[in-house]
Amino acid sequence: MSAKLVIVNDKMQQNYRYLLTESRGKNFDPRFQPELTPKEMLALGVFGGKYMTDCQAEFPKDWFKEARLCSSHHDPKLNFFAVNASQPLSEWRRKGWIYPEDPRGWFQWYCRYYMGRRIPEEDDRQIKRWLMMKRHIAQIKKYCFKGDLACRARQRQALLHWAYDSRKI
Numbered sequence: 001m002s003a004k005l006v007i008v009n010d011k012m013q014q015n016y017r018y019l020l021t022e023s024r025g026k027n028f029d030p031r032f033q034p035e036l037t038p039k040e041m042l043a044l045g046v047f048g049g050k051y052m053t054d055c056q057a058e059f060p061k062d063w064f065k066e067a068r069l070c071s072s073h074h075d076p077k078l079n080f081f082a083v084n085a086s087q088p089l090s091e092w093r094r095k096g097w098i099y100p101e102d103p104r105g106w107f108q109w110y111c112r113y114y115m116g117r118r119i120p121e122e123d124d125r126q127i128k129r130w131l132m133m134k135r136h137i138a139q140i141k142k143y144c145f146k147g148d149l150a151c152r153a154r155q156r157q158a159l160l161h162w163a164y165d166s167r168k169i
Contacts, residue, residue, distance in 0.1 A: 001020075001021070001022065001023050001116070003019040003020060003021050004019065004020040004116075005017060005018075005019055006018050006019070006020060006058065006115075006117075008055070008058055010054050010055040010057075010058070011054045011055075012054075012055075012103045012104060013103060016101075018101075018112065018117045018119075019117065020115055020116035020117055021116060021117070021118050022116040022117075022118060023116060024114065024115055024116055025037065025114055026116075028113075029123060029124075029127055031127055031131065032113075032127045032130060034110070034130070034163030034164075035163060035164055035165040035168075036160070036163045036164070036165055037114065037163075038059070038063060038107070038110060038111045038114050039060075039062065039063040039067075041107075041160060041161075041163060042063055042064065042066075042067035042068065042069070043066040043067055043068065044068070044080040044160060045068040045078045045079045045080040045160075046068075046079060046080070046107070046157075046160055046161050047074070047079075047086055047107065047161060048070070048073075048074035048075050048076050048078055048079060048084065048086060049067075049068050049069045049070035049074070049075050049078035049079075050069070050070055050071075050073065050074040050075070051104065051107060052064070052067070052069065052107075052111075053069050053070070053071040054071075055104075055108075058111075059111060059115065074086065079157050079160075080157065080160055080167075081149070081153040081154070081156050081157040081160070082153075083153045083154050083157050084154075085154045085155075085157035085158040085160075085161060086161070089104075089105070092105050097129075099122060099125075101119060101122055102122075106126060106129060106130070106161075106162065107161065109122065109123075109126045110126070110163060113126070130162055130163070133158070133159060133162045133164060134164075136155045136158060136159050136164075137159065137164065137166075137169060139152065139155060140152050140155055140156065140159075140166065140169045141169060144169070146169065149167060156169070
């Protein structure tokens with residue numbers, strides 16, 4: 001694949017440029033095995049529907065055909081589990097989770113990684129954060145009956161935010 005240049009102009013980034021060096025959805029780090037694609041996540045309902053409302057031009061149009069979005073506000077009812085499992089962006093910044101390349105955080109990183117962008121040091125950091133979410137899977141397995149989607153709904157929703165399909169736990 002020859003590298004493709006992407007230029008981003010949205011509310012959070014102006015004239016940000018990056019290269020797609022891998023094929024879409026291919027050649028992931030072997031440690032990183034997400035169970036959901038960005039398109040699947042958006043269709044299920046994540047981040048209260050607010051997350052991707054002003055940056056759709058950057059990504060494939062079909063990702064948004066069934067996406068559960070709300071451009072005016074964060075609406076937890078749009079989440080698959082209809083609960084709020086998010087912290088505000090200000091909290092993400094305070095904790096040092098936001099880097100300049102991806103001012104919207106992990107999901108923006110994942111969307112760009114899925115599309116084929118690679119930034120080795122940042123990819124490693126984000127994959128390590130993704131791996132740390134497995135502790136929530138262990139808690140759901142310990143405290144919930146398999147398939148009881150009402151059990152630990154906030155944790156299940158948080159796992160969906162990280163591309164783990166918590167409906168299968």
